[in-house]
Amino acid sequence: MEIYKFAQETILEAGRFIRRRMTEEFNINSKKNPNDLVTDVDKETESFLNDTIQKRYPEHRIVGEEGHGRDITDTEGVLWIVDPIDGTLNFVHQMENFAISVGIYIDGNPYAGLILDVMKGDLYHAAFEHGAYKNDQLLPDIEESHLASSLISTNTNWVIRDGINVPFIQVVRDARSTRSLGSAALEFVNVARGTSSAALFFRLHPWDFAGGAIILKEVGGLTTTLLGDELRLLDTNSIIAANRTIHGEIIEHFRKDEPFIKNHKAFHRL
Ligand code: 2AM
Ligand code: CA
Ligand code: CA
Ligand code: CA
Incomplete structure (x- = not known):
């Protein structure tokens, strides 16, 4: 220690x-x-x-x-x-x-x-x-929640970006409402404190998620790519940081959208 x-x-x-x-x-x-x-x-x-x-x-x-x-x-x-x-x-x-x-x-x-x-x-x-x-x-363990009764965080840049935005739009529609703070690290903190149920990012660098993912895991939350894959620590990743229930609901939207998957793979290979 x-x-x-x-x-x-x-x-x-x-x-x-x-x-x-x-x-x-x-x-x-x-x-x-x-x-x-x-x-x-x-x-x-x-x-x-x-x-x-x-x-x-x-x-x-x-x-x-x-x-x-x-x-x-x-x-x-x-x-x-x-x-x-x-x-x-x-x-x-x-x-x-x-x-x-x-x-x-x-x-x-x-x-x-x-x-x-x-x-x-x-x-x-x-x-x-x-x-x-x-x-x-x-900090106590975070509570499980469903998309329909949750606040989620995402940046509108991804919601208006052609080629990847279809699942983002669906998730925003299904959620109770969205918030955007402008600091990925503090968005992780908000999920860990329970003031937001999920944070979504199309692209984060290791320094944006390296601290937050550890904090969130300690309160029972989960951080993966938007396709549900494990993070690669030294690469850029798409990110969902969330409680386990809403995590499952959200990645379904991303996993079934073929243009998103194609663009995701192309973008994150850069
Ligand atoms: P920064 O302030 O350290 O650059 C803002 O929405 C969040 O995204 C911040 O955490 C910000 O980190 C990060 N960010 C800024 N520019 C970015 C970019 N071009 N690609 C990905 N993330 C970015
Ligand atoms: Ca950053
Ligand atoms: Ca920075
Ligand atoms: Ca920067």
Whole structure:
């Protein structure tokens, strides 16, 4: 549990770094597409996480959204998968509703997941088979629910995207209603807290789901691809994070849609 404890201290320290740094000026740049932003704070926070971890554990390896560990292609040893700011658009536009996400895996097996809601100051964390916590409070197991009486989270980008949207539209129609927060890590947290019953994403990177999947599993939830397959830890995946009952109902929609399956396979092979 020494690494788990260290991870908690480190993510809290990184949160304090962001809160201090965001009161000063920082640059905002676009990545490949003009709506995909990255700031100096994303990069500096990832460097802070990387340097802090490497100083304490030189043999651990770190993969992060902003470039650390780009050459890592296997899951041997202790692997930290970090997103320094999940919800960068929220960080820029709202100055809230963003998180730091950390997933720690040992030889490819889940060890611990941590998500810090930076502005609320709430730390969600779980060690494998030791339960999930909001700060020092144990989270109860999530409740089972059916689509028709559930709130689900998804991004409207996928619902309007030709070629993949048919099952998304059906799921949105069948659900009680939808919500969209704009931070994948915090959407996982909402499912784990029971304020949302499912979160759907056509495409997430390892740093978006590595922490959340471990936290959700500790409260009895399930994370797979939208076709119900096990996640590949170092690849982009489609994602459903949900209670088991609604998970089964939702993946049925995706599994029976052949154009979706074709596009899914093509997209995720890229
Ligand atoms: P980010 O803020 O770390 O980039 C927003 O809907 C969620 O999707 C956030 O978790 C965001 O992570 C992630 N995201 C942003 N751009 C994305 C992209 N091009 N493909 C997939 N996920 C993305
Ligand atoms: Ca990003
Ligand atoms: Ca992210
Ligand atoms: Ca990010």
